[in-house]
Amino acid sequence: MFAEAIKRIERQYEIRRNQADAAFLSEKKAIYESTPRLSEIDKEITKLGIQTAKLSIRPSSVENQKEIENLQSKIISLKNVKEDILKELNVNLVPKYSCHKCNDTGYVINDGLSEMCSCMRQELLNEAYNKSNMHSLKTETFANLDLNLFSDIPNPTKYKSDISPRENVKKILNISEDFIKNFDNPKQKNLLFTGSTGIGKTYISSCIANEIIKSGYNVLYQTSPLLLDNIFNYKYSNNKFNASSSNDLYNSLFNVNLLIIDDLGTENLTAAKFSEIFTILNARLITPNTKTIISTNFSLEELSKMYDSRILSRLIGHFNICRFFGEDIRMKQ
Numbered sequence: 001m002f003a004e005a006i007k008r009i010e011r012q013y014e015i016r017r018n019q020a021d022a023a024f025l026s027e028k029k030a031i032y033e034s035t036p037r038l039s040e041i042d043k044e045i046t047k048l049g050i051q052t053a054k055l056s057i058r059p060s061s062v063e064n065q066k067e068i069e070n071l072q073s074k075i076i077s078l079k080n081v082k083e084d085i086l087k088e089l090n091v092n093l094v095p096k097y098s099c100h101k102c103n104d105t106g107y108v109i110n111d112g113l114s115e116m117c118s119c120m121r122q123e124l125l126n127e128a129y130n131k132s133n134m135h136s137l138k139t140e141t142f143a144n145l146d147l148n149l150f151s152d153i154p155n156p157t158k159y160k161s162d163i164s165p166r167e168n169v170k171k172i173l174n175i176s177e178d179f180i181k182n183f184d185n186p187k188q189k190n191l192l193f194t195g196s197t198g199i200g201k202t203y204i205s206s207c208i209a210n211e212i213i214k215s216g217y218n219v220l221y222q223t224s225p226l227l228l229d230n231i232f233n234y235k236y237s238n239n240k241f242n243a244s245s246s247n248d249l250y251n252s253l254f255n256v257n258l259l260i261i262d263d264l265g266t267e268n269l270t271a272a273k274f275s276e277i278f279t280i281l282n283a284r285l286i287t288p289n290t291k292t293i294i295s296t297n298f299s300l301e302e303l304s305k306m307y308d309s310r311i312l313s314r315l316i317g318h319f320n321i322c323r324f325f326g327e328d329i330r331m332k333q
């Protein structure tokens, strides 16, 4: 999939890996210079290693075997001394790769076969589709969410709820945490975020995306107008040049671990467009290891006016509904 993008990302990985290796070598050099005992130990280990190798190619005898074991135990104790020195210096002398699964190669071996690491698959999705959509994943984290932006005064008339916007967001955060924790549990429901714009729906979706990516899953983020454009492109475009890339996207909509559909309803939603989205949502309900988050400015009542309420209510049974309310927090930030 995404042949050209893969080549480009592989080059980025190579650069990243080389940088980590170079940083490791220079860190090692500095530590070895300040602690000469370390290079002495390395030399001794190499020497003992060579002696062991020489002995092992000789015809085996009891004496020979004893000598080999003796050398091996010397090597082990030297390695322990080295480890103690490094512990004392408080350094972990290994290259600092960003992905511990693939060591920044982009590939892992699974059942004897080389396959793309989840980190690289995510880079591809980001590059191809998420970049212009997804908000900054680095800053949008639960830790950076300021609950003080949400009022702690309940307003039942205005918000049609007995609890304050702050209490409500706390509840939604708990639901989000459960969603992340139970992501691979087939019984875990999907999430539907409703409420007007600017009260945290997209922010919290991004926080969840962040955590899900960290757990090694892949996330595809689409605003609903863009999603529909992409679907119609795939279905009706005769442009052969774009065919394979729209194919890749169309397949990803069905099998990516987490699909986020943001802003459902901002476009002019016709029944035909709705049914395209429902096809994907329904298919995802029976695809293992997939979950969906939908955010919409519409209330459930408004949505059921727009679409067949029986189909809608059946679908909604598979979603936890989180209603956001409060003042626009973008103004306060």
Ligand SMILES: [Zn+2]
Pocket: 099, 100, 101, 102, 103, 104, 105, 106, 107, 117, 118, 119, 120
């Ligand atoms: Zn990786």
